[in-house]
Amino acid sequence: MAEEKIPVIILDVDIRATEGVIYSFGKRKIPVVALSSVRKPPAFYSRYVTHKYLSPPVSEEEQYLQFLLDLPHRGVLLYSDDASAAFVNKYAARLSEAGYLLNSPSKESFVRGFDKASLARAADEAGVPVIPTIEVQSLQDLEEAWEQLDKPIILKATRLAGGKFVLIHKKEELQAAFKKLDALIKAPGYKHMNSGLIAQEFIYYKYDEIYCCESYYTKKSKPNGFLSIHKIRPNINSDGTAGGRLFAGETIEDEVLENHTRALLDHLEWKGMAHLDWIYSKKYRQYLVCEINPRLPGFSNFLTKVDFEMAWYYYADLCGLPLPEPRFKKSLYFEALRMPGDITTGVYAIAKGYLPLKPFVASYLKLLTFKHKVCFDIYYKSDPAFTLKSWSEHFFYILKRPFRFLNR
Secondary structure, three states: OOOOOOOEEEOOOOOHHHHHHHHHHHOOOOOEEEEEOOOOOHHHHOOOEEEEEEOOOOOOHHHHHHHHHHOOOOOEEEOOOHHHHHHHHHOHHHHHHOOOEOOOOOHHHHHHHHOHHHHHHHHHHHOOOEOOEEEEOOHHHHHHHHHHOOOOEEEEEOOOOOOOEEEEOOHHHHHHHHHHHHHHHOOOOOHHHOOOEEEEEOOOOOOOOEEEEEEEEOOOOOEEEEEEEEEEEEEEOOOOOEEEEEEEEEEEOOHHHHHHHHHHHHHOOOOEEEEEEEEEEOOOOEEEEEEEEOOOOOOHHHHHHOOOOHHHHHHHHHOOOOOOOOOOOOEEEEOOOOOOOHHHHHHHHHHHOOOOHHHHHHHHHHHHHOOOEEEEOOOOOOOHHHHHHHHHHHHHHHHHOOOOOOOO
């Protein structure tokens, strides 16, 4: 009789970051328990999901914790986004006592890496280049930061993902910016993140001067490899600024970037998954770290398809299985099949004059060289029900909001 395998319990499977890892477990015949506070997300239709449950949202911490304690499954608990990573770290002891397997940094390391104010201090201690940063607790702090930093500056939330910041060009804009961001971090949807504020120098960079580096650190704080990714193209916001989402990317071998990543994570005595965002500054002539995300990246599908399976490393480490040694694959990634996605947002950005046409077209022409492994988001050949459900949702999105971008 075959030995029964330990299940993986994936939190918030409606989050894009979890989509690509389901196959990583399914192909190994690992039972997948999928949780979501959203009714009928595409992941619930995956052939690899063995159990699915409608959960409370992670923002309702007490209800969410009780839900997990009452869940009739135990196994590897895989967190998916910033909120669930923070939740798992906060309640790591109780969840472990209840029988869940998890790997998360110590609470001190988690805060030092996750909170952008603490991260700036830690990076400086580790000798890792970081954007000039000043912590802000009041309007007076922001006014003092304005005097100290090169202009323009940005005011940013320290624990919220998704580009939660305000760009400030004039001193007269300080009060409105502080009022807006202070209200945001105290809003019901974000209050549980306990975010603060920082002011930073606004670093000018082109859309293709953004990078990230991925790593998994074992329970013994040892890295299982690094994968550097050049963001050929991020998503582009309606004001023309670059967002944090990867729309088109390419794997690269970059010793400097990986050494910086290792130095920072080693200094923090990190454990678990780490997704680090970097920009290259021509002014400072070096990479500058932007943030550490203590979880899977949104494009985890890309990592699975190039065999840098962070979610599998996490599972194998917790279950005492051998961790495979990562091997570099020259690969391209396009989030072209979503709506909004690379093509739809790219066409909009080109029409608005935010994005040049030539590099946009050139990135797709790379496909004709046949030198890369090519990965498209949402396309899962071995999981047709999940793929069709995802496509159908984006198709109906187009039908419902055909002029969304044109009317901005």
